[in-house]
Amino acid sequence: MKKYTNGAELPVGLGLALEQYNAMDYFFALPAQAQQQIIDRTHTIQSKNEMLAYVESIVAAK
Numbered sequence: 100m101k102k103y104t105n106g107a108e109l110p111v112g113l114g115l116a117l118e119q120y121n122a123m124d125y126f127f128a129l130p131a132q133a134q135q136q137i138i139d140r141t142h143t144i145q146s147k148n149e150m151l152a153y154v155e156s157i158v159a160a161k
Contacts, residue, residue, distance in 0.1 A: 113141045116154035125161055 117123045126134060137157060144150050 108138075110138060110141050112144070112147065112150045113138065113154070116150045119151065120154050120158045122154060122158045122161075125158065 114123075117126050126137070129137075140153065141150065144153060
């Protein structure tokens with residue numbers, strides 16, 4: 100995953116969910132501000148299923 104982050108901190112749960120939905124390239128193609136907004140939102144997510152649903156909603160919106 101390091102090839103994507105360029106040193107930025109990506110929450111593990113978000114990274115795993117992005118991988119599951121094959122959305123890692125999509126996420127890192129977003130502007131830095133949009134990436135940060137997504138990361139900030141993940142701090143309130145309490146479960147794996149909630150994280151998967153959140154990432155699914157991001158992917159569906161693309």
